[in-house]
Amino acid sequence: MSGTEIEERRGIQSIDFVGQLLEAMARADAALSLKRLSEETGVPAAKLHRYLASLVRIGLARQNPADARYDLGPLAIRLGLAAMARRDAIGLAEAALNRVLDRHGLTGHLSVWSDHGPVIVRTHHGGRPLITSLGLGRVLPLTRSATGLVFASFLPDSATAALILREIASPEERTALQAMIDQTRAQRIGFVDGTVIPGLAALSVPVFDFDGSLVCALTATGLAGSFGTDGRQSAIAAELAAASDLNS
Secondary structure, three states: OOHHHHHHHHHHHHHHHHHHHHHHHHHHOOEOOHHHHHHHHHOOOOHHHHHHHHHHHHHOOEEOOOOOOOOEEHHHHHHHHHHHHHOHHHHHHHHHHHHHHHOOEEEEEEEEEEEOOEEEEEEOOOOOOOOOOOOOOEEEOOOOOOHHHHHHHHHHHHHHHHHHHHOOHHHHHHHHHHHHHHHHHOOOOEEEEOOOOOEEEEEEEEOOOOOEEEEEEEEEEEOOOOOOHHHHHHHHHHHHOOOOOOOO
């Protein structure tokens, strides 16, 4: 190996390590001491200090003068904000939905929140198309659809209360809905079988943005029985949730 190649490899390794160092800071709940960073990265404190000095100088890290702990710096914050601003959350979620639907041969849709409730803005047929009324622009009920249950479960009550009151009135209905909402929150899966369109089953999962806000719901639909056992329902929902994790 030539001297130039050695220097290039050394330079690349340095960048790799800087990435590991910044990732350690990002994972932490608070600023880290030099000793803690050394433990996290497995690099001696003396060597680590040289890297940190450079990172502080260019703004990727900062050192708290009060306790000498290190944290992400202003440049790191600007880079993160720029990346988030340029990210197409709906596009990423749609691509994730389509992959899962193709894998399982299902039909599905992506829905976002509107003043009238959940509205379908993307559809995809992963197998033989189902002829249904679930097309683009369709507003779905909050209390009887898998998609609606996701929005009813993960949006603030102030956003959904008035619409829910239009769909249900009796105390018994409200009690039953609350039980479904509790289950949806616990499992992170909304599931219905034939309550919107007879003979059609659906499961839906929420997609959250980096700040924990609900971006959209991803819903897979099929003929009654398409999802089989509870285990299959959970498996498909888990695939949707994992594939659409915008923070991964």
